Every structure is written in C-alpha cells, then in structure tokens.
Amino acid sequence: MKCLAHRLLRKHKHEKILSIVLLLVICTFALTRPALAADAASGAKIFSANCAACHMGGRNVVAAQKTLKQDDLDKYSMNSAEAIINQVKNGKNAMPAFKGRLSDRQIEDVAAYVLEQAAKSWT
Incomplete structure (x- = not known):
C-alpha cells in the first residue's frame, strides 16, 4: 500500500513539473513571438486614401x-x-513624409499592402 501511494505521489509530482514546464514554454512563446503581423487589407484602404x-x-x-x-x-x-516604412515615414525627394500623419501601425499596413501588390504585379 505504501509503495502504491508513493508511486501515485511521485506521478502527481511529475505531472505538476510537466505542467509547469509546459506553462513556461507557452508563456515564453507568447512573449517572444513577433508583434501582430501587418494587415494588408487595412493597408489597401490607407494606401487608397x-x-x-x-x-x-x-x-x-x-x-x-x-x-x-x-x-x-x-x-x-x-x-x-x-x-518602405522608412520611405513612407521620412519621405524622400518629392515624396512627403507621413510620420505624424499616419500611425506606425498604418505605415506598417501600407508597407505590407505594397509588398503584397508588387508580388502580384499590382493586379
């Protein structure tokens, strides 16, 4: 009986450790993954305007x-x-700077849209 109780406690302890490790892995992933990806659909609207x-x-x-x-x-x-983000933010030659007019997120979305459209030959 003692042996069975000891095995159950040991198993339970291992499950706790495994749960903690799994939780740490999930938290690490959540904290180290990149910020939300730019939204090309939103970028299309901003580009149009x-x-x-x-x-x-x-x-x-x-x-x-x-x-x-x-x-x-x-x-x-x-x-x-x-x-593209640098160009849109700071402008160059005849292109005006959009820093201050568009948020960083909006500029990122525009860049995603431009790259997406360029890859599709702007069709």
Whole structure:
C-alpha cells in the first residue's frame, strides 16, 4: 500500500513539473513571438486614401521610372517592409513624409499592402 501511494505521489509530482514546464514554454512563446503581423487589407484602404494619387496601380506619377512594381522595388532596394516604412515615414525627394500623419501601425499596413501588390504585379 505504501509503495502504491508513493508511486501515485511521485506521478502527481511529475505531472505538476510537466505542467509547469509546459506553462513556461507557452508563456515564453507568447512573449517572444513577433508583434501582430501587418494587415494588408487595412493597408489597401490607407494606401487608397493617402498614396493612390501618386501611386495608383503601383505607378509613380512624379518619378515614372521608380514605380512600386517588384522589379523597381528590387532595383532601388525598396523590396522590404523596413525600406518602405522608412520611405513612407521620412519621405524622400518629392515624396512627403507621413510620420505624424499616419500611425506606425498604418505605415506598417501600407508597407505590407505594397509588398503584397508588387508580388502580384499590382493586379
């Protein structure tokens, strides 16, 4: 009887330890996963309201050779979310800065939308 009780207590102790380890793994994952992914659908709306006047369909009405098409994004090293976010926030040449007009989240969403559309050839 003592042996059975000892085994049950030991098993119960192992289950507690396993539960604690599992909880730590889940908490670690929750704390280290990246922030919510950018929302390209939201980015489409923001792009339409703020960027489409100059960049409708991925074109560029000011500098025609610097479109938002994949080849040009690659050519001008603008083919990452970080590069697009920097450009949108700070502007460059004729492009105005949108820092202060758009939130960081909105700018991230626009970058996701631009990259998504470039990958689909703006169709």
